[in-house]
Amino acid sequence: MGAWVSGVGEGRSVVDAVTGEPICTVDATGLDMGKVARYGRQQGGSALRAMTFHERAAALKETAKQLMAMKENFYELSFKTGTTRADAWPDIEGGFGTVLSYASLVTREFPNDSVLLEGDMEALSKMGRLWAGTS
Incomplete structure (x- = not known):
C-alpha cells in the first residue's frame, strides 16, 4: 500500500x-480492503x-485550498447530477469553507501539541492512587 491502486475488473459505469x-x-475488483484498512490504521493513523x-x-x-483551486471541476461534475451552480455551491465552496474555518479554529483554540488536557485531575479511588481528567 502507500500508492494508488486500480481495480482489475471491467468496473461499473x-x-x-x-x-x-x-x-x-x-x-x-481485486482490491484487498482489509489490507487497505490495516494500512490506514498502522501507517496513516500513527502518522496522524x-x-x-x-x-x-x-x-x-x-x-x-488545493480543492478550492479545482472548484470548477467539481461544479462540472455536479452539473452531471442534474444540479445547478447555486444548488451545488453549499456542497462545494461551502464544504471547503467549513474545513478552512475549522482549521482556523484549531490554531486559535487548541495548543500546538498532540495532547489536549481538559479540566482538573480527580481522584477515582479512596487512597488517591487512580486519577482521571475531567472537563
Whole structure:
C-alpha cells in the first residue's frame, strides 16, 4: 500500500444523470480492503497521531485550498447530477469553507501539541492512587 491502486475488473459505469452518457467507471475488483484498512490504521493513523493539532489543521487547510483551486471541476461534475451552480455551491465552496474555518479554529483554540488536557485531575479511588481528567 502507500500508492494508488486500480481495480482489475471491467468496473461499473457512472452515467450523467441528465444525458445518460458514461462519465467514468469505478471498480474495486481485486482490491484487498482489509489490507487497505490495516494500512490506514498502522501507517496513516500513527502518522496522524504524531502530528500536533496545528500541524493537522495546516494539512487540512492546504487540502481545502488545493480543492478550492479545482472548484470548477467539481461544479462540472455536479452539473452531471442534474444540479445547478447555486444548488451545488453549499456542497462545494461551502464544504471547503467549513474545513478552512475549522482549521482556523484549531490554531486559535487548541495548543500546538498532540495532547489536549481538559479540566482538573480527580481522584477515582479512596487512597488517591487512580486519577482521571475531567472537563
